[in-house]
Amino acid sequence: MKITITGASGFVGQHLSKHLKEQGNTVVHLSLRNEDWDLDQNSEAVIHLAGKAHDTSNTSDPTSYFKINTDLTIKLFDQFLASDISGFFYFSSVKAAADTVEGILDENDNADPQTPYGKSKLEAENYLLSQKLPAGKRLFIIRPCMIHGPGNKGNLNLLYKVVEKGLPWPLAAFHNERSFLSIDNLNFLILKMLQNKDIPSGVYQFADDHHLSTNDLVKIIADVSGKKEKLWKINANLISACAKVGDVLKLPLNSERLKKLTESYVVSNAKIKDALRITELPISAAQGLEKTIKSFQL
Template sequence: MSSMPKIILVSGANGFVGKSLCIELLRQGQAVRTAVRSANIPVANSETVSIGEINRETDWTDALSHVKVVIHLAARVHVMKDDSIDALFEFRKVNVEGTLNLARQAIAAGVKRFIFISSIKVNGENTRFGHPYTAEDQSAPIDSYGISKCEAEQELQQLAKETGLEIVIIRPPLVYGPGVKANFHSMMRWLEKGIPLPLGAINNKRSFIALDNLVDLIVTCTTHPSAANQTFLAADGEDLSTTELLQRLGKALGKPARLMPIPVWLLNTAAILLGKPNMAQRLCNSLQVDTGKTCKLLDWQPPVSVDDALKKTAADFLQKL
């Protein structure tokens, strides 16, 4: 394993993954520079550069000085209710044009490696039970977010061929851990309140990745020689049904899940009638990820178990009540 690079630039450092990533890099003694929209919330013990909005016009000159590795986390993220007139156009401005602008400036500044945090949505939205996505599968994004991430990947790979910049692409599924928001946070709230849920008969399988495991993988990719110009899928290595996830999360919270065994077809019908078919898809369909390539090429294993990660997530949630 080679020595740690001179300076690592982390974009989106104030985000859910970015904060934990910076803390771990600093813990390992790495020089970290953080790029954020506003320097009002700097990451402790790191040099912070305010870069404003991310698009094709962003000037990264100050942020890229003496940087050897860029970890690009900043993105226009998937949102449940997007009221943009042209959602794909808005995603492309940040996730494609903004990413390519950073990568080109990184090349000019002498950056050796560019780690792009993409999304499993590049592969698609769901899998057949027992048939997980692999890194070699043909991309099949469906929503605007997934399409923009896919296009960014393709442009970065072409840039790597033309310039010699080492591109590393990581596609995580749902990331959970202390501070998690959105649906995962909602599930913990329901469980903590003891609300009966009609989710006791879902026999799907879904891959997730704990925040600590994703951070460990990203750090591994900063130096591992075999990571160069590869695409990696990321997951905990243990797939759970929605029912199993709620049961184990309830245990972590100290509040046994109150689950009613409602048939999946009835859940789907109810979701359609309520105008929320996508919610039923996320709860009932499978989305499995094969991390065989990731583990073999990088000699990597997720350091944190699912149950330990759920306990840590639950403890943080309970502390903040």
């Protein structure tokens, strides 16, 4: 199968391209940075990964999210509609549905994003869903939760550095439950969706089968690193006040980053597993995180 991928130079794009090639597929990388791009008309599917990621420092121009995440997606999808390509995978985000979650988020919940990032993703989704799909074409809107894997840089790497240096985790007083997504499970799901022509178009959330607390994550990191976990339960209100100071002084710990580190965000993956008729993903949440953490040691 010949597959076009945008954003192939990014973390997900590199891993997914490699996986698809290993499974015997031909992968075409399409850069949207130049205005004269065109879709490869001989492809069977387009996987649209390119986009502007959420800036937790809140310094990005809000309009830039819409120019990249919304307008470029619309232009790409319009070319797809006019082509003979049969499948379009748009990588959106669970943040297009909700910034905070009470209970378990699923695809039927009303979308109500509060950030320019989430709003730009949802606006693109709404356009795609509003268009009439010609016969023989399928549209998949993928909403992944926090993706991780070897080579990934982000909050997991920051947390690893804290634990690996023997420093205490000072946010242990915040109890939360979070969903993660191993890059291996993402690769597995995309390949299965490409191979299974019976899966209907629609919105699908991607997440590992089980959720973990940040304190669980600290324990996993400590175990992989051969360290003893140090969980400090400092008063949560005091920590929140310090984060607000960080908002003003542009410190590493600000309200947005504190929220990402301590909030609960549990995502259901039941819909995609039902569509694929599978009961569990190949990699458990703990196994995936252990693999990612081990890569930090290399």
